[in-house]
Structures are given as C-alpha cells and as structure tokens.
Amino acid sequence: MDRGSLIGLALAFVAILGGQALEGGHAGIFLQPAAFVIVVLGTLAAVLVHYPFAVFMKGLRMAKWVFRPPEFESEQIIRRVVQWSHTVRKEGLLALDRHLVLTRDPFQKDALQLLIDGADAARLRETLDVQIVGFETAQRQAARMWETAGGYAPTLGILGAVIGLIHVMENLADPSKLGAGIAVAFVATIYGVGLANLVFLPIANKLKFIIARQVSDREILCDGLIGIAQGDNPRIIEARLKGYL
Secondary structure (H helix, E strand, O other), X not given: OOHHHHHHXXXXXXXXXXXXXXXXXXXXXXXXXXXXXXXXXXXXXXXXXXXXXXXXXXXXXXXXXXXXXXXXXXXXHHHHHHHHHHHHHHHOHHHHHHHHHHOOOHHHHHHHHHHHOOOOHHHHHHHHHHHHHHHHHHHHHHHHHHHHHHXXXXXXXXXXXHHHHHHHHHOOOOHHHHHHHXXXXXXXXXXXXXXXXXXXXXXXXXXXXXHXXXXXHHHHHHHHHHHHHOOOOHHHHHHHHHOOO
C-alpha cells in the first residue's frame, strides 16, 4: 500500500473542507448532484470519445497502482543476470535452458530465449529495444487517459457554471430558486478544477513514474544480456547494472 497517495488524498479533502469551515461555511454546500453529473459524467463521456475503449479500460485498471503499485525487481534482475553470466562462463549458453524454465515474466523469457538462440549483441539490442519501446508506448497511452481527463474536467466545470447561471437567469422572478442555481454554478467549477488538480493529474503523473520504473527494469535486463552476449566479465556486468539503481 502506498501511504503517500492515501495521505495526499486525505490532505486534499482536509484542505478543501477545512478551508470551507474556516470561512464559516458548511461541507453540505459541496453536495450538488447536478454539478456532479455535469462534471463527472461529462468528463467520462469526453474521455470515452477521445480514446479507444480498450485503452480507456486499461487506464482504469492501472489506477489501482496509485495505491498498490507493482513490485519493482531491479535488484532481483541484477542478481539474476549476474547468475546467468556466471553460468554462461562456466557451462556455455545452452546451460541457460534450465534458467529459462524457471523464468515466468514474458519479457525476461523472450529475452533469455534470444540469448540462448545465439543472437549477437547488436541483434539482441535491436529486438529488445523494439519491445521496450512498444511496452512503454502502450503503458503511457493508457496513463495519459487520466491526464486527458484532467484537461477536460475544468472545462466541464465551466460548462456546469454556465448552465447554473442560465438557470438563475430563468428564475429571476422567483428569488427562492436563485440560490440553488448559483450554488450549482460555483460548485461545478470547484468540482472541475478540484478533480483535475487533486485527482486526475496526480494519478496520471504517478502512473508515469511507475511506468518509468518498469521500463528501467527492462533496460537493466537488456543491458545485462547484451553484456553476456559480448562475453563481459560478470563483475563488470554487475557494476554497470548497479548504476541504474
């Protein structure tokens, strides 16, 4: 569990509700269903139009990483690569077959198989770089879904404010209805700006950070396997890979 994300969201709510209380207001003013529908459903609709459905769903699934990020295996990968390099120096490339059976990660399995098949360093680099770039592109595209939501939400907040003001203008003859319309107008703006800057954009940036770590793990593996293919000393490989940490 990522405590930083939990603390950050809690502080965001405390800041808004606490500020409202210090001004003498009450939290109930923020409970405006009309404003919520306009901003949240409107933003959802815009994002669905913007992205293919598969990318949208992938972005939703990735949101759980904000609180439960995937485990990073940089140190384990380095130890694994060093072990593989010792095996190759003592027994040759074909001895890596027994390590291949124990490898579950698809990327590691494919990369190790290329090495066992005798791919030289240049071909190994070329093939793995294509896979890394493809992985990063797909992951970042899904993460940018939240960034896009952060761009649309304030605009939908303004739209909600305009709708609220239209409602006010329609009921100028009935003062009892003016308050509700003005409340919707201003609360819609708060929803749009607040969700964008306290939820959507932070989620997008957190996901980008996690993706960068995942790409780094793949680059560590790629660099290590290239070192093995070039016949580098295991100690040299280990020293170089630790630079990524």
